[in-house]
Amino acid sequence: MRVGVDVGGTKTLAVAVDEAGRVLGIERRPTGRGAAAVVEGIAAVVEVLAGGRALDALGVGVPGQIAGDGVVRHALNLGIAEFDLAAALAARLGLRPTVDNDVRAAAVGARALLPGVDSLAYLNLGTGVAAGIVRDGMPWRGARGAAGEIGHLSVDPAGPVCPCGQRGCIESLAGGASVAARWGRPSAFPVADVFDAAAAGDPFGGSLQADVVRGVAAAAQLLVLTADVDVVVLGGGVSHLGERLLGPVRTALRAAASGSAFLASLDLADRVVPVPSGAPVGAVGAALLAEAPAGVVPG
Amino acid sequence: MRVGVDVGGTKTLAVAVDEAGRVLGIERRPTGRGAAAVVEGIAAVVEVLAGGRALDALGVGVPGQIAGDGVVRHALNLGIAEFDLAAALAARLGLRPTVDNDVRAAAVGARALLPGVDSLAYLNLGTGVAAGIVRDGMPWRGARGAAGEIGHLSVDPAGPVCPCGQRGCIESLAGGASVAARWGRPSAFPVADVFDAAAAGDPFGGSLQADVVRGVAAAAQLLVLTADVDVVVLGGGVSHLGERLLGPVRTALRAAASGSAFLASLDLADRVVPVPSGAPVGAVGAALLAEAPAGVVPG
Secondary structure: OEEEEEEOOOEEEEEEEOOOOOEEEEEEEEOOOOHHHHHHHHHHHHHHHHOOOOEOEEEEEEOOEEOOOOEEEEEHHHOEEEEEHHHHHHHHHOOOOEEEEHHHHHHHHHHHOOOOOOEEEEEEEOOOEEEEEEEOOEEOOOOOOOOOOHHHOEOOOOOOEOOOOOEOEHHHHHOHHHHHHHHOOOOOOHHHHHHHHHHOOOHHHHHHHHHHHHHHHHHHHHHHHHHOOOEEEEEOHHHHHOHHHHHHHHHHHHHHHOOOHHHHHOOOHHHEEEOOOOOOHHHHHHHHHOOOOOOEOOO | OEEEEEEOOOEEEEEEEOOOOOEEEEEEEEOOOOHHHHHHHHHHHHHHHHOOOOEOEEEEEEOOEEOOOOEEEEEHHHOEEEEEHHHHHHHHHOOOOEEEEHHHHHHHHHHHOOOOOOEEEEEEEOOOEEEEEEEOOEEEOOOOOOOOOHHHOEOOOOOOEOOOOOEOEHHHHHOHHHHHHHHOOOOOOHHHHHHHHHHOOOHHHHHHHHHHHHHHHHHHHHHHHHHOOOEEEEEOHHHHHOHHHHHHHHHHHHHHHOOOHHHHHOOOHHHEEEOOOOOOHHHHHHHHHOOOOOOEOOO
């Protein structure tokens, strides 16, 4: 049995899966702030799922940059600047985990749930925007682990200013934090409020919604025209808008291709698909990415 | 001995190389228009280089879409709509070649000339703009052979109209044909004229030059942030501007990264390099991509 843990900014979700990635059990709890709380939260869900049995492998997906040795960097949502998470969990559980970036893990998990797909990009639409690319079942990391980090590609030099200093970055158009800041009204889910306002005829809401749609459409188009993945899977909090987002994004992609036989031949719109609803792709992917040590009983 | 042929719109260049890609001989001649003339031109240079010796493999790079079976489609510069080039050359030479896209072949050839580079994107700045991506020494084709076809990604919704119907495509900003059409003056090398005019203070030339620079910079940035290749190699006719193009492109990439520790950490500017001057990367790559049949004496 493998266990995968997806450490999000608000909740830590763990799954027990078999070698094929079939989910045998799920466990979740709120994520604490700071390294010690994160370690305890992971250990707690792992011990519950293991239930005293030996694990074949443990994988952890974390929102941050991951050095090959399991060191987490710049995980701001977790209150972690730099921390050797793999070593800390090995000490706590007696089982060294494989730690990877959460979006990359979700990409691997999404592929496990999409039979027949050889390559995909998992486009995470959350606080920020980034993609994980999977080819032949393996994550594509790139020369410096930056493959799929498309959030700070500018697609409009007259677009909104991004904290990165550029204008019109995909993340500045479609990232949850950017939309919330531009919307400027307290909300549990600002992007949904923006879409509601747009539907009600609010011009500002309409312009922000248009930016979200063109940002996501641009991201999908560039992932296909650069990596030519089979499909682009929309995931992350903003993707919970479902058809309200997917429909306009597909319309934008059809419009972009309407004047070009080449672009039309790529079927961009039909290659953008939603992540299977409620599927714990991040945790499943973390479990599948885990390198298997000898079976160990955690705790 | 392997022979590789790079069939360009104006000239057909062939090289004989050893298994390591070292060039043993070069042969060139003008490219004729139409399938029959293209076949004869290729056969002529191959026979000269073979000199009656058996070839281990023959590869041909062609500017067009290539079906896996060696059929060339939409090679407009060669006057070919659809033609089974592999079959025609097999009949003409008694040796079935491996036919591939010229940019993809150039990417493989560029890597052979850049020791220590594991992954690269060869950004072809010619009549159009497209990239070939090489990873682990092998070309990345993608799900539909469209990997690296970045020319029709829009980076400015207010940019020039592209024949594809979008505005501000990378190709509309930096493609030779687009620059020539916008410049609107007869010239053997319009992009060089535009850069000369800009240097002489001509405002229109300056604005066209700025578009070329930002188009190339955007292409390099998106290739690194999506595929995270070690280096982006600038090739193609427009790249003959050398430092006049590379300098401003690097300046633009440094400016884009100046406000972001993440972008700065990627060293975008230093990862853009010129193709080794005069190196026949397209022909060398075609030779290296060729699948080896039994040794056959062509002709």
